Amino acid sequence: MVESLRERQKERRQRLILDTAARLIGEKGLDDTTIQEIAAGAEVGVATVYNYFGSKNDLLLALLIRYIEEEADLGEAVLRNPPDDMTDGFAALFGVYLLGMVERIGPRLMQEFMSLALSRQLRYGQDTYEMKLRYLDQCRRLAAFYRDRGQARDDVTVDEVAMAYYSSMSFLSMMVALGRVGGIDTMRQMMRRQLSLVASGIARRN
Numbered sequence: 001m002v003e004s005l006r007e008r009q010k011e012r013r014q015r016l017i018l019d020t021a022a023r024l025i026g027e028k029g030l031d032d033t034t035i036q037e038i039a040a041g042a043e044v045g046v047a048t049v050y051n052y053f054g055s056k057n058d059l060l061l062a063l064l065i066r067y068i069e070e071e072a073d074l075g076e077a078v079l080r081n082p083p084d085d086m087t088d089g090f091a092a093l094f095g096v097y098l099l100g101m102v103e104r105i106g107p108r109l110m111q112e113f114m115s116l117a118l119s120r121q122l123r124y125g126q127d128t129y130e131m132k133l134r135y136l137d138q139c140r141r142l143a144a145f146y147r148d149r150g151q152a153r154d155d156v157t158v159d160e161v162a163m164a165y166y167s168s169m170s171f172l173s174m175m176v177a178l179g180r181v182g183g184i185d186t187m188r189q190m191m192r193r194q195l196s197l198v199a200s201g202i203a204r205r206n
Contacts, residue, residue, distance in 0.1 A: 014052055016042040018066060021059050026109040030060060057116070064113050065131060071100045072134040079141055086146040087199045090165045091192055093142060097135070097169075098176055098187055107179035114177055139166045156202045164202055168194045 020041035024033045035056060039046045053059040074096045082089040101110055143161035146152055152161050172181070172190055181187045 013042070013044055013048065017044065017049055017052060017059070018063055022063055022105075022109060025060065025063075025112055026106045029108060030056060030112045030115075060112060060116055063109070064116060067100070067105060067113070068131045068134070070104075071097050072131075072138065074100065075135070075138045079138060079145075082142060082145055086151045086203065087192075087195050089142055089146060090139075090195050090198075091188075093138060094165075094169050094191055094195070095188070098173065098191060099184070101173070101176050102184055102187065107177060110177035114174070136162060136166055139163075151204055152202050153204050161202055164198050165195065168198045 017038060021033070021038050024037055024041060033056070035046055035049050038059070039049045042049070049059070053062055075093055078089070078093045078096060083092060105113075139162035140158055143152070143158045143165070147156075147158050147161060169191070172187070172194060175181050176187060181190065
């Protein structure tokens with residue numbers, strides 16, 4: 001009982017630290033946000049932040065991992081009940097990912113995530129690669145669903161369908177992260193156009 005209470009308290013403190021860090025870094029950027037500010041906002045000691053996360057970069061990495069997990073979890077809802085049309089299905093799945101970037105993360109924090117991805121000081125790829133494979137796995141599962149329904153060409157494999165759709169969103173994701181897309185409606189239009197172009201190449205001809 002005591003141990004369970006301690007664990008819940010620890011999880012609550014970690015969540016408060018992460019929430020505070022996400023807000024401050026999203027507003028000011030990583031370099032202009034101090035551990036002291038994060039600790040004050042989370043109402044914990046500076047030592048507590050360092051004890052849980054070690055450094056600001058480790059804290060940013062924890063935020064990125066949490067983001068990946070949450071977006072992948074939301075993607076599961078699409079897979080439980082996919083739309084009938086293949087383009088609609090992938091639009092729903094990628095809509096979850098991209099809306100998360102716009103509404104829950106924001107461009108400044110996403111830019112910090114991108115900087116983290118390019119950093120040579122952190123084991124970014126090793127730390128997040130397996131988790132990010134959840135996105136591609138969701139694409140594969142959705143591709144298999146539509147492939148089994150006869151919506152993809154016979155000479156196109158499930159992996160090829162998944163990769164074609166996944167790759168088509170990479171540049172748009174970067175533009176969203178950089179704040180170069182003019183609002184959610186524009187993002188949806190651009191996403192739909194890209195996915196429709198992919199479908200024109202891999203969809204079964206009737």
